[in-house]
Amino acid sequence: MRYHTPSHRQEQARRMASRLARANSIVLTTHMNPDADGAGSAVALLVWLRDRGAEGWFVPPTPLPERYRFLLPEQDWHLSARSAAAARACAAADLVVVVDAGDLRRLGRVKPMVEGRPTVVIDHHTTPVRPIPGDRLVDTGACATAELVYDILMAAGARWTPAIDNALYTAIVDDTGSFAYSNVTPDTHLLAAELVQRGVDVVGIHRQLFESMDVRRLKLLRECLGELRAEDGLSWITVPDQAYRDLKATGDDLEGLVNYPRAIKGVEVAMLFRTTNEGATKVSFRSNGLVDVDGIARSFGGGGHAKAAGALVSRPLEEVRADVVNAARALVRE
Amino acid sequence: MRYHTPSHRQEQARRMASRLARANSIVLTTHMNPDADGAGSAVALLVWLRDRGAEGWFVPPTPLPERYRFLLPEQDWHLSARSAAAARACAAADLVVVVDAGDLRRLGRVKPMVEGRPTVVIDHHTTPVRPIPGDRLVDTGACATAELVYDILMAAGARWTPAIDNALYTAIVDDTGSFAYSNVTPDTHLLAAELVQRGVDVVGIHRQLFESMDVRRLKLLRECLGELRAEDGLSWITVPDQAYRDLKATGDDLEGLVNYPRAIKGVEVAMLFRTTNEGATKVSFRSNGLVDVDGIARSFGGGGHAKAAGALVSRPLEEVRADVVNAARALVRE
Numbered sequence: 138m139r140y141h142t143p144s145h146r147q148e149q150a151r152r153m154a155s156r157l158a159r160a161n162s163i164v165l166t167t168h169m170n171p172d173a174d175g176a177g178s179a180v181a182l183l184v185w186l187r188d189r190g191a192e193g194w195f196v197p198p199t200p201l202p203e204r205y206r207f208l209l210p211e212q213d214w215h216l217s218a219r220s221a222a223a224a225r226a227c228a229a230a231d232l233v234v235v236v237d238a239g240d241l242r243r244l245g246r247v248k249p250m251v252e253g254r255p256t257v258v259i260d261h262h263t264t265p266v267r268p269i270p271g272d273r274l275v276d277t278g279a280c281a282t283a284e285l286v287y288d289i290l291m292a293a294g295a296r297w298t299p300a301i302d303n304a305l306y307t308a309i310v311d312d313t314g315s316f317a318y319s320n321v322t323p324d325t326h327l328l329a330a331e332l333v334q335r336g337v338d339v340v341g342i343h344r345q346l347f348e349s350m351d352v353r354r355l356k357l358l359r360e361c362l363g364e365l366r367a368e369d370g371l372s373w374i375t376v377p378d379q380a381y382r383d384l385k386a387t388g389d390d391l392e393g394l395v396n397y398p399r400a401i402k403g404v405e406v407a408m409l410f411r412t413t414n415e416g417a418t419k420v421s422f423r424s425n426g427l428v429d430v431d432g433i434a435r436s437f438g439g440g441g442h443a444k445a446a447g448a449l450v451s452r453p454l455e456e457v458r459a460d461v462v463n464a465a466r467a468l469v470r471e
Numbered sequence: 472m473r474y475h476t477p478s479h480r481q482e483q484a485r486r487m488a489s490r491l492a493r494a495n496s497i498v499l500t501t502h503m504n505p506d507a508d509g510a511g512s513a514v515a516l517l518v519w520l521r522d523r524g525a526e527g528w529f530v531p532p533t534p535l536p537e538r539y540r541f542l543l544p545e546q547d548w549h550l551s552a553r554s555a556a557a558a559r560a561c562a563a564a565d566l567v568v569v570v571d572a573g574d575l576r577r578l579g580r581v582k583p584m585v586e587g588r589p590t591v592v593i594d595h596h597t598t599p600v601r602p603i604p605g606d607r608l609v610d611t612g613a614c615a616t617a618e619l620v621y622d623i624l625m626a627a628g629a630r631w632t633p634a635i636d637n638a639l640y641t642a643i644v645d646d647t648g649s650f651a652y653s654n655v656t657p658d659t660h661l662l663a664a665e666l667v668q669r670g671v672d673v674v675g676i677h678r679q680l681f682e683s684m685d686v687r688r689l690k691l692l693r694e695c696l697g698e699l700r701a702e703d704g705l706s707w708i709t710v711p712d713q714a715y716r717d718l719k720a721t722g723d724d725l726e727g728l729v730n731y732p733r734a735i736k737g738v739e740v741a742m743l744f745r746t747t748n749e750g751a752t753k754v755s756f757r758s759n760g761l762v763d764v765d766g767i768a769r770s771f772g773g774g775g776h777a778k779a780a781g782a783l784v785s786r787p788l789e790e791v792r793a794d795v796v797n798a799a800r801a802l803v804r805e
Contacts, residue, residue, distance in 0.1 A: 139472045315649045316663070317677040323668040329650070330472055330660035343651040344759070348734035352701050355731060359696035367686050397689060400682035425678070 140327035142288040146276055150285070153274045154293035156257060157186065160232035163193040164254075168238035169245040171197040173346065175237040176205040177308030178259065178282040182234060183214055184304070185295045196223045198245030202389060207345055208307060210300045218246050227251050237282040239275060240265035259285050263442075280325040283308030287328060297335065306337040311346055319444075354390045357381065361394060370469040372398035373462065375454070376411035399423045406430060406465045410458050413449070418457040422446045428468050437461060474661035476622040480610055484619070487608045488627035490591060491520065494566035497527040498588075502572035503579040505531040507680065510539040511642030512570040512593065512616040517548055518638070519629045528560045532579030536723060541679055542641060544634045552580050561585050571616040573609060574599030593619050597776075614659040617642030621662060631669065640671040645680055653778075688724045691715065695728060704803040706732035707796065709788070710745035733757045740764060740799045744792050747783070752791040756780045762802050771795060 142150055157163075163186055167175030179195045186193045195201075195215045209215055216223040227233070227250040239260040241248055256271030261279040279285050283305045290301065309329060313321050316329070333339060360380035366373055376391065384390075391411065399407035406428050409421040420437065422430035422445070429443045437457075439448025450457045476484055491497075497520055501509030513529045520527045529535075529549045543549055550557040561567070561584040573594040575582055590605035595613040613619050617639045624635065643663060647655050650663070667673060694714035700707055710725060718724075725745065733741035740762050743755040754771065756764035756779070763777045771791075773782025784791045 310650075314677075315651055316644075317649055317673065317681075319674050321667060321673050323664040326660040326664035326667060327472070330657040330664065333655060333660060334472065334657040339651065339655050340653050340760070343648075347651075348730075349736045350734045352699070352735055355696055355699055355735070359693055359699075362689055362693035362696070365686070365689055365693075396682075400684045401686055401689070402683045426674075 140324060140331055142291060143276075143278075143324070146274065146285070146288060147292070149274045150288040150292040153257065153259065153272065154289045156272060157182070157232070157234065157289065158189070158293060160186070161191050162226075162229050163191055163232045163234060164226050164230040164251065165193060165195045165234045165236065166244065166247045166251065167197050167236050168243040169198045171199070171201055171205065172237070173205055173208075173311030174281045174283055174308040176201060176208055177304040177306075177311075178236040178286045179234075180208045180210075180214075180304040181283065181286050181290065181301045181308075182236070184210060184298060184300045185290055185293065187214070188296055188298070194223070194226045196226060196247060196250075198243075198247040204345060204349060205307075208300075208304045218250070224250060227254070230254055232257065233271075234259065235269055235271075236260065236286070238262070239269055239273075241267040241269050244269070259289070261285065278322070280320040280322060281309045281312035283312070284324065284328060299336065302332050302335045302337045303342065306332040306339075307342050307346065310342060315343065315347070351390070353384050353386060357384050357386050357390050358394065358397075360384075362397065365398060367398065367401055367404065368466075370403060370405040371408075371462070371465055372401050372404045372406075373408040373410065373458075374398050375458065376409070378412050378454075381411070395421045395423050399425065405469050406433075408461065408465065410454055410461075412454050416453075417449055417451045418454045420448045420450065420457065420461055422448075422465075428465075433461070433464055433468060436464065472657060472661060474658060474665055476625060477610075477612075477658070480608065480619070480622060481626070483608045484622040484626040487591060487593065487606065488623045490606060491516070491566070491568065491623065492523065492627060494520070495525050496560075496563050497525055497566050497568060498560050498564040498585065499527060499529045499568045499570065500578065500581050500585065501531050501570050502577035503532045505533070505535055505539065506571070507539055507542075507645030508615045508617055508642040509571040510535060510542055511638040511640075511645075512620045513568075514542045514544075514548075515617065515620050515624065515635045515638040515642075516568060516570070518544060518632060518634045519624055519627065521548070522630060522632070528557070530557045530560060530581060530584075532577075532581040538679060538683060539641075542634075542638045552584070558584060561588070564588055566591065567605075568593065569603055569605075570594065570620070572596070573603055573607075575601040575603050578603070593623070595619065612656070614654040614656060615643045615646035617646070618658065618662060633670065636666050636669050636671045637676065640666040640673075641676050641680065644676060649677065649681070685724070687718050687720060691718050691720050691724050692728065692731075694718075696731065699732060701732065701735055701738070702800075704737060704739040705741075705796070705799055706735050706738045707742040707744065707792075708732050709792065710743065712746050712788075715745070729755045729757050733759065739803050740767075742795065742799065744788055744795075746788050750787075751783055751785045752788045754782045754784065754791065754795055756782075756799075762799075767795070767798055767802060770798065 165179040233251040233256040258273045364375040395409040407423040424430040430446045434446035434448045437448040499513040567585045567590040592607045698709040729743040741757040758764040764780045768780030768782045771782040
């Protein structure tokens with residue numbers, strides 16, 4: 138066994154490679170709240186495109202979180218979507234490359250900036266409600282969009298560099314929870330073997346992704362654990378609003394927090410409740426497999442996937458929590 | 472790239488395979504406080520040996536933690552070292568197989584039970600101080616002892632079963648922190664690709680290892696986070712004795728806790744302090760790379776590895792902690 142682009146996407150990968158290779162002025166973008174797969178896939182393509190002499194910029198719809206900036210070999214290859222430089226780059230682009238997103242609604246403020254420009258989509262998410270128009274390389278069987286980018290770079294005969302290797306490896310590690318999720322296939326590990334062989338910084342990247350906490354975050358975790366509740370098959374945390382403000386915490390500090398109730402033995406559905414700055418209630422749902430949390434999120438006006446979903450409800454937290462917990466209780470007891 | 476037994480250990484693996492295949496009555500053991508690599512390596516060999524008609528039992532020196540029992544296809548293949556059955560099995564064994572340990576001092580109460588019996592050692596740890604006598608397959612380049620067991624089973628032409636696949640995969644996942652530590656090589660991922668291909672339960676095993684917490688453990692985590700201290704390059708947690716008793720916590724509940732101070736941005740040395748039931752002070756050290764914590768652990772009568780070490784000091788906690796923190800502070804500032 139060694140990694141080969143699966144036969145069903147070889148032709149698409151070749152077409153996408155040659156389409157990208159013909160572009161001279163490129164804008165790469167991804168979904169709002171970019172994650173490591175969005176950022177890593179964009180950076181890997183950007184490094185290759187610039188290496189071959191094209192102009193290119195990464196313009197995510199919302200700010201690139203600090204913890205992914207190490208992926209960029211040059212910080213000024215990344216432009217804030219609010220900047221005049223980003224507007225100019227979009228207006229001049231002969232190709233817009235959207236990675237890790239297939240739905241127009243996920244492009245936020247970048248959507249009007251790139252509308253009508255020649256566009257391609259590289260993604261591993263399920264069928265979008267409002268598809269982004271353009272050529273596509275989409276495969277939900279890929280563990281990460283980075284796997285598809287790997288195929289494109291192979292098809293292109295790209296010159297591999299440490300920046301590309303690290304960006305792809307980071308994307309794969311993050312999107313698979315470090316090889317732990319159900320999207321892991323033999324190909325995931327075969328790709329990782331290639332990247333480790335080429336010298337990616339395994340320890341440094343894991344530390345960057347999962348072990349670069351502020352003390353503030355651990356203080357917030359402590360306060361949140363005080364609000365942990367668990368009953369048969371169900372567990373939830375409420376973020377204490379006062380502590381959140383006192384600690385000057387941000388949404389970033391809450392990342393992964395819902396994994397604590399989820400990790401409790403026997404829990405089928407885990408939830409996280411918090412009050413937003415606007416006074417609405419944000420609910421995150423996680424399922425450990427049997428219960429489809431997309432359904433429950435939808436019944437509260439949200440949505441997502443069967444195993445991870447969310448909802449934003451414009452009612453006070455105590456009220457929403459009571460309703461949601463009741464609904465989840467009914468589901469788990471089914 | 473695909474997985475092949477590295478050439479420098481092919482001959483040894485063949486010799487070990489034929490030595491094991493000749494035995495009829497086998498006792499498998501590992502180090503005190505068995506971990507997933509010790510248990511998984513023993514179970515994988517045991518499944519193979521029993522499959523070919525031999526008698527065999529797994530007799531770890533201290534109890535097998537509950538969370539690794541799922542590895543055993545039959546619970547009665549495991550014997551408590553305190554049982555008469557274990558004593559009989561050791562007395563009758565024509566071969567003792569020690570996995571994941573090379574030093575006599577790590578065999579605890581099993582040591583006198585197997586002394587003088589024909590013994591082999593399969594291990595990936597560095598040179599022992601008091602080596603266990605017998606034939607050896609030892610390679611510190613293997614990410615886990617399970618990698619060496621894989622080689623032996625390959626050399627033996629063993630019939631692969633789901634129990635073997637799951638045991639080896641579990642061992643590798645645990646010993647590499649799910650492919651995150653510096654012991655990860657391309658071979659680690661190539662092996663994982665083979666095992667995933669054969670259908671190991673990726674999600675279930677990760678959940679079993681890292682996400683089967685008691686609520687008690689999260690309550691203890693909360694109390695411990697209240698005792699988190701951090702300064703330049705240094706962070707430590709003291710386990711609050713009263714909370715530990717009130718929650719009826721066990722040493723198992725503290726597993727991984729030292730990773731919280733370690734995960735703080737900029738921390739070079741992390742420590743965990745607790746008072747043992749006997750009133751001594753137990754210190755765990757973790758290094759993020761630059762500082763050798765084996766040295767500092769030794770200066771307090773303990774030891775370990777450069778990145779993970781421990782010490783047991785028979786003085787009161789406050790006293791020990793002040794001394795240890797001072798010593799660590801001096802090291803970090805060097």
